[in-house]
Amino acid sequence: MPAALLTPPSVSASRPATPLADTASRCAPRADFLDELPVYQGDAGALPALTRLFPRLAFSRANGARLQIANILDPALPTLTTAAHQPRDVGDDYLLQTRPGRHVLPWAPLFPKPTRILAGAPSLEKAFHIGRLFIKDETSERYAVFGNKVRKYEYALPNYSARGARQIRTFGSMGSNHCTFLSLTARLCRYMPAGAERPRVRLGLYPQTLGPAVLKKLAIMQASGADIDLLGGDIETGYEILKQRLRRRWHGRPEVAYFEPGGSNALTLLGHVDAILELAEQIAQKNSAMERAPDVIFVPLGSGATAMGLLLGCYLVGWNTTVVGTCSQDKSTWERLLVNGDAHTPFLVANARHLLQRGVTLLKSFGLESPAIASLDADRLFASQFRHDALTWRPAYGVASRLTRAIAARADAEGMHLDPTFSAKAFTTLATWGRRGRLKQRTALFWSTYHSLDPPGFGNPLLHYGSCTPEQILASLQSEHSHV
Numbered sequence: 001m002p003a004a005l006l007t008p009p010s011v012s013a014s015r016p017a018t019p020l021a022d023t024a025s026r027c028a029p030r031a032d033f034l035d036e037l038p039v040y041q042g043d044a045g046a047l048p049a050l051t052r053l054f055p056r057l058a059f060s061r062a063n064g065a066r067l068q069i070a071n072i073l074d075p076a077l078p079t080l081t082t083a084a085h086q087p088r089d090v091g092d093d094y095l096l097q098t099r100p101g102r103h104v105l106p107w108a109p110l111f112p113k114p115t116r117i118l119a120g121a122p123s124l125e126k127a128f129h130i131g132r133l134f135i136k137d138e139t140s141e142r143y144a145v146f147g148n149k150v151r152k153y154e155y156a157l158p159n160y161s162a163r164g165a166r167q168i169r170t171f172g173s174m175g176s177n178h179c180t181f182l183s184l185t186a187r188l189c190r191y192m193p194a195g196a197e198r199p200r201v202r203l204g205l206y207p208q209t210l211g212p213a214v215l216k217k218l219a220i221m222q223a224s225g226a227d228i229d230l231l232g233g234d235i236e237t238g239y240e241i242l243k244q245r246l247r248r249r250w251h252g253r254p255e256v257a258y259f260e261p262g263g264s265n266a267l268t269l270l271g272h273v274d275a276i277l278e279l280a281e282q283i284a285q286k287n288s289a290m291e292r293a294p295d296v297i298f299v300p301l302g303s304g305a306t307a308m309g310l311l312l313g314c315y316l317v318g319w320n321t322t323v324v325g326t327c328s329q330d331k332s333t334w335e336r337l338l339v340n341g342d343a344h345t346p347f348l349v350a351n352a353r354h355l356l357q358r359g360v361t362l363l364k365s366f367g368l369e370s371p372a373i374a375s376l377d378a379d380r381l382f383a384s385q386f387r388h389d390a391l392t393w394r395p396a397y398g399v400a401s402r403l404t405r406a407i408a409a410r411a412d413a414e415g416m417h418l419d420p421t422f423s424a425k426a427f428t429t430l431a432t433w434g435r436r437g438r439l440k441q442r443t444a445l446f447w448s449t450y451h452s453l454d455p456p457g458f459g460n461p462l463l464h465y466g467s468c469t470p471e472q473i474l475a476s477l478q479s480e481h482s483h484v
Contacts, residue, residue: 005319011225024470034223039188039350044073046109048154049277050270053316054360055369062195067103067366072193080104080162080193095161106158106269108191111146114278116294117288120446121414127277128434131441134290135416136279145189148449149181151264151271157191159267165257171204171231171241175421176213176399177202177451178263178303183469185362192227206237208398210473214418266358272309273316280317293319294445298430300422301325301388305354306449310373311386312359316372324433325352326426329397346390353382387431399419404428416448417449423450 051058051069059070059077063289070077084296097106120133140146160168168186172179185191186201195408203226208214221228231237244258259265282288298312314321331339331347340350360378395401400408400420408424418424428447433439 012440031053034184034187034220035249036338037184038096040109040111040143042073042109042190043115044071044075047071048107048270049113049274049281052281053277054366056368056371057366064405066101069105069107072106072108072162072191077104077106077193080106095361096159102411105155106162106193108154109253110146110150110157110185110189110191111143117279117282117290119289121416124411124414125414127432129437130430130434130439130444132443133446134294135446135448136275136393138275139448141332142170142240145181145185147181147451148272148447149178149263149360149451150185150303151275151309152268152306153182153185153189153191155264155267155270156259156263157186157189158193160257160259161192161199163257164196164254165199166255167200167202168257168259169202169204169244169257170263171206171237171261174205174210175207176261177204177217178203178261179205179226180217180220181220181261182263183226183449185338187224200225200227202229204229204231204237204240206233215473226250235361238335260303262305264303264305264308264355266355266362269305269312269359271357272306273313276310276313276317276319279462280319286289290417291442292443292466293317295442296322296433296439297323297445297447298326299350299447300325300328300426300427300449301348302422306351306447307386308356308359310379310447311356312363314385315376318372320385322385322387324347324387324389324429326422326429327393328422328425329389329393333450345386349388351388351415352386352388353379356382362399389432392425392428392432400424401428409429411458417450418448419450435436 046070047058056063056065057067057069058066059074061076080098080099090466096106098104116137118135118137119137120130124130125133138151139149159278168177168182170182171276183201183203185458186199191366192198201224203221205221205228209298210218229240231240241261248258265390279290283290283292293314297310299307299310307323311323314323325348327346327348329348333343336345336347336350337343342350345353360376360381364373366373392401392404398421404420404424407428408418408420411418411424411427416427418427426449427446430439430444436442
């Protein structure tokens with residue numbers, strides 16, 4: 001996301017505080033629990049679903065296509081070097097090459113696919129007047145690394161590593177799913193070419209109330225070995241993000257990779273294009289309860305790659321499905337204008353539209369001979385098949401309204417787990433559409449982005465911080481981690 005999340009006034013980390021003398025030594029999380037977490041080891045023969053839709057994208061030595069997607073674990077993959085020509089209008093450098101004129105996008109399989117499609121409880125269908133309800137469940141009961149954030153990293157991390165990155169820099173709140181899963185994935189998973197060093201992760205974190213869920217994520221970030229910079233509110237964070245963008249554009253060094261907040265860019269959007277293609281394969285193979293394409297997909301809208309990837313994927317498989325994104329926050333008029341150049345459109349909606357435009361530009365740069373690609377227009381697709389809810393996120397980022405809490409409790413009683421920042425609000429949008437009669441006789445798919453973060457043996461997050469209170473943990477962070 002281009003700018004910081006709303007900062008709760010009750011927490012300030014703008015300048016280091018002075019903790020008790022022994023607080024810093026006691027308030028560090030145990031790191032040994034990470035070594036025992038189950039992690040998917042990957043399949044060197046796997047390729048993303050996009051290569052099955054467009055076989056000429058699948059890497060092989062015999063393939064003469066000018067651009068191919070390659071599994072970074074494939075022993076047949078030659079040494080990758082920086083490509084001489086980059087699609088500069090996309091704004092990011094993604095292409096590598098095996099030899100001059102032969103471009104490659106590296107990819108890594110970080111968790112098993114396809115993920116489950118669950119039938120929604122009949123009681124929820126009845127309560128919210130839905131023809132059929134299904135849930136796309138991307139959680140894992142077996143592995144510690146999974147889900148919508150990790151789909152982005154399947155493209156980003158091998159790309160950064162193959163380009164020689166020794167540090168990956170990004171930003172998020174203290175309870176950021178992106179910062180948590182990036183730290184964990186970078187530390188544990190296989191995504192580097194042979195002989196490459198594992199890059200370090202450096203996080204710029206802005207304040208958030210230290211509840212149990214946030215403490216759990218902080219413990220994972222710290223135990224993963226991430227370097228942490230504590231920031232203040234929107235202005236300081238926005239300045240640091242702008243500084244990193246300018247450094248990348250004018251003084252870019254391959255050993256330092258800047259990763260947008262939320263992990264969303266034109267490249268990582270492809271992760272959820274793959275997700276829709278996998279869903280279409282599941283339906284076609286009749287190995288799930290879902291027998292046809294959904295009429296509507298409901299998904300949280302944060303940094304945008306999940307929702308925009310689903311939207312682009314629906315277009316590529318020929319579905320006239322409406323994708324509904326529920327905003328997780330909004331910004332002031334001046335911030336909308338400064339970041340997105342649009343003072344009137346909700347902040348995350350304008351950001352998503354720009355992201356889709358960049359993703360379409362990247363896809364068109366692949367040189368695919370496809371009528372669907374040739375006629376693809378990002379603005380027309382966005383206007384015709386994307387809808388948004390910019391009201392349900394209130395009263396604040398990460399804080400659920402009374403209505404959202406009630407609907408989440410109803411879903412929880414039927415075995416659906418929802419978080420108050422993203423998934424509970426997206427499900428509230430679904431329920432609201434249903435109660436207004438917009439889902440009768442229609443098939444609705446709820447795209448669950450819930451992250452349980454309950455790896456085996458983790459237990460209570462405070463156990464990893466000894467006997468510290470949340471206030472002492474924050475003080476320890478402030479004393480140990482300096483500004484950017």
